[in-house]
Amino acid sequence: MPxxxxxxxxxxxxxxLDFVFEQPGWTLVELASVPDQKLRTFRSTAEVRAAYxxxxxxTHFQLHAPEMKGRVIARRxxxxxxxxxxxxxxxxxxxxGLIQLYFGAVRDGRLSRSHTNHNSLRRAQVWEPTVGGxxxxxxxxxxxxxxxxxxxxxxxxxxxxxxxxxxxxILPAAHLAVEERRVAL
Numbered sequence: 001m002p003x004x005x006x007x008x009x010x011x012x013x014x015x016x017l018d019f020v021f022e023q024p025g026w027t028l029v030e031l032a033s034v035p036d037q038k039l040r041t042f043r044s045t046a047e048v049r050a051a052y053x054x055x056x057x058x059t060h061f062q063l064h065a066p067e068m069k070g071r072v073i074a075r076r077x078x079x080x081x082x083x084x085x086x087x088x089x090x091x092x093x094x095x096x097g098l099i100q101l102y103f104g105a106v107r108d109g110r111l112s113r114s115h116t117n118h119n120s121l122r123r124a125q126v127w128e129p130t131v132g133g134x135x136x137x138x139x140x141x142x143x144x145x146x147x148x149x150x151x152x153x154x155x156x157x158x159x160x161x162x163x164x165x166x167x168x169x170i171l172p173a174a175h176l177a178v179e180e181r182r183v184a185l
Contacts, residue, residue, distance in 0.1 A: 002147065003117035004154035005168045006161065007178075007185060010055030012171035013103045013114070017045040017054070019156045020063065020101070026149075028101065029072050031060035035087030039074045054103050058112065063099040065149050070097045070141035096124040097141035099150050111174060111183045116157070118150050119143075 008016065020026050021044050028042045030051075042048045042061075052059045064072050074091040084090075096119055104112035119127075121143035128138045161169035165185045170178065177183045 002150055002154060003115060004157050005113045005115050006157050006171060007111050007165065007168060007174040008055065008103060008114045008171045009106075009111070009173040009177055009183075010053075011173040012160070013055040014045055014049070015160060015171070016101075016103075016114075016153075016157060017048055020153070021045055023065065023149075023152070025066045027064050028061045029064065029093045029098075031062055031093055031100075031102075032077075033074075033091040035079065035084045035090050037090075039072075039091045039093055041072075056105055058105045059103045061101045061103075062093040062095070063101050063149070063153070064095065065145070067145040068097050068142055068149060069145070070095050070136055072098065073135055075135070094135055095141075096128070096136065096138045097143060097146040099146065099153065101153070106183050109184055111177070111185055113168060116150065116153055118146055 020028060028048065030040050033039045040051060042051070048054060062072065073094045075094050076089050076091055078089050079087055099118040100116060102115040104114045121138070124138040157171070158169055160171050162172050162175045163170040174183070178185060
């Protein structure tokens with residue numbers, strides 16, 4: 001499962017999102033919907049920023065591109081009465097080959113890591129028999145394409161980095177904030 005951990009503030013997140021939306025056909029879906037709402041699919045950085053305070057609050061997305069085949073499944077999750085006041089359900093985005101794109105945020109003066117990752121073909125095959133319901137089949141996905149797209153995203157993020165904290169890339173706005181002691185890692 002090729003992953004990429006990185007530190008990013010709002011401007012860095014916007015640069016990553018701009019890259020995502022410059023790629024033909026790539027779409028971003030929220031990992032979990034707002035309670036009692038359908039999953040939202042985003043096609044631009046402006047749409048994401050209008051929906052979420054990216055870089056200011058942890059936000060989680062799934063990335064899909066047509067060449068990956070497969071599809072995004074919206075799985076309904078019923079919530080226990082009272083767990084989310086007034087809500088009855090939400091939806092989660094699922095699919096064996098979806099690429100995670102999670103953005104961290106500053107909490108108590110510390111910047112949490114942002115992250116990309118995806119299932120490998122082997123991992124998906126091992127877990128497929130244990131997952132029931134409406135999820136698609138592993139065979140519906142082109143994992144070579146999933147890996148190519150994930151690698152393209154990870155290369156962009158690593159090239160954008162201006163420093164590292166251990167093995168974790170630090171993107172420009174995050175690096176400046178660390179240097180100016182406005183945030184800690």
